[in-house]
Amino acid sequence: MRVDIAKGILEKNDGLAAENRRMFAESGVFVVDLMASPGAGKTSTILATIAALRDRYRIAVIEGDIASRVDAEKISAHGIPAVQINTGGACHLESDMIRRAVATLDLVELDLLIIENVGNLVCPTDFDLGENAKVMILSVPEGHDKPYKYPNIFQVAEAVILNKYDTVSFFDFDEAEFREVVGSLNPAAPIFPMAATKGDGVDAWAAWLTDRIEAARAGESA
């Protein structure tokens, strides 16, 4: 259950996020917060990212869900450390949940930590987790009109993955309109068409992420 919240809750979260961010920087780990609707392909995108970058980087994953451990089990099956957070009812992750989850990981042995937020286009946008970058996924079946309806998430994301791109001809998805609206909300964000389960389009996304990781290492972090 949720409501519009007092400013104090966000301030408390922001303070813990700043602590997380310092901890991540000191450990030399780059952190991505991946946000999307339920079923947009967050876990598949993480698996594709692992396949693309595991030879170069040591990776771990934090999985956020209301309930169940199915996603963490999917990741662990690939030999990647995965921590499951069950939020109970909460529709987003918060910085204190992240701090408790990373306590079970050996951060200095990691290069990249991917956080899968709870499936939701609203709640995760307001909560800084101390990540280096928030990235969002929209899947083609959700429709090209989503940036009109959920503008905030498109604004806070540093990159947008357009997943299930192999279905673009099946659904009535107007990619030109989608790019135009996302571009007006967030001109700097690249859009990466991808079919994560097939590996299509993963290279461009992985190259962008690699650039961001290397830039952070070179002390040029945004």
Next chain:
Amino acid sequence: MRVDIAKGILEKNDGLAAENRRMFAESGVFVVDLMASPGAGKTSTILATIAALRDRYRIAVIEGDIASRVDAEKISAHGIPAVQINTGGACHLESDMIRRAVATLDLVELDLLIIENVGNLVCPTDFDLGENAKVMILSVPEGHDKPYKYPNIFQVAEAVILNKYDTVSFFDFDEAEFREVVGSLNPAAPIFPMAATKGDGVDAWAAWLTDRIEAARAGESA
């Protein structure tokens, strides 16, 4: 922005919901609260429902979204009264929003009011709007594992529409597992496979809804 909320908020909402429910009953209007992820096909399902039932019932629609009027405009284009609620940031509708929205409608001239909740599998589950029935839509591309991750919404729904069913062979959707898990969470809820944009499977859903409306009229409302 959201957080776990005080019991008082829900109690206040429940009180207003009871008032809404009395108002709807006195006006003889049956109210459905339609819940789903972003892009699952709520608006398409409403349009298909309108096409199936507009000759029999006088219908109006309340559209809930964070932002934009695109859904209300789609409904109005079909000659059906539609009221758009923009929640700003809130990830669900509440009873006071519904009360303000219905103030713009002539309830006694209506038989069926369909409320499209904000696209979200979490937040809307806790908020009674005074509706006769909560119904949820899961779309096939979201995946058959969603009942594990979002059990509450499958439990509060009186019926489950499985939309974009025409894509079931395209996606790796295990319908048997889906039915088994939904059945364990909510044994009484029927599951209606549907392809709303094509009109496939709408008849069974429309027949169920008609039965519910007529039962309510006969004073047998659940």
